[in-house]
Amino acid sequence: MNLFTVAQRAMSSQLVRMNAAASNLANAGSVTGDAAGAYRPMRAVFAQDLDQATGLSTVRVQGMYRSEAEAVKRYDPGNPLADAEGNVFEAPVDQNAEMVEMLESSRQYQNMVEALQTAKQLMLETMRIK
């Protein structure tokens, strides 16, 4: 494993995380007629991936987890999706939390890109010794 693998996997992982946040935001406000069918926000959880030979460690997405939050019940008898009691169930998406997640993810992505650029430049300079 080299520095490029580390950076590439880290960036892919951040991309998965960003996509999850985007999916959550896209589904904010979606309603269903039963509590079980409501959309539950997703979160990517990372794990360290250590390469014993080089001592470098990169990231992998250990899994995607659904939030345990209860769907938000709302009385809306005019909604065609409403159940017998006139309730609809809204996806429990915290839009602020999703925005923060996205922001943090993109910052960390940028950080990795910058570190990679610096490292790449130094490698190229080292190669140009003659």
Next chain:
Amino acid sequence: MSDSIFGIHGTALELRSQRMGLLASNIANAATPGYKARDIDFAAALKSSMAGNTADQAANAATLYRVPVMPSLDGNTVEMATEQTAFAENAVGYSATLSFIKARVETLSRAMKGD
């Protein structure tokens, strides 16, 4: 052979390169729960390699866990400000070492060409 030509700078460059990888690993794992940031104590590693250890041994012996300013709740000890500063410092150190090596190579090649 390379030791006698480049002196301390050959080892220093190797250690700088290893440290760069380690710091990049920290940056990569900024969002990994439970990840403990590591760093190489460069001065200690250089000293140990000057005492006769290989660069690999020296780097391994001088690799320490970072003490966080404020540990986060998920057990991750990567602090972006610290890592970026260390990375920048290391990159400048790498550059400096590289210019020493370049100068040495230039000196030798000029001596060989004889012009």
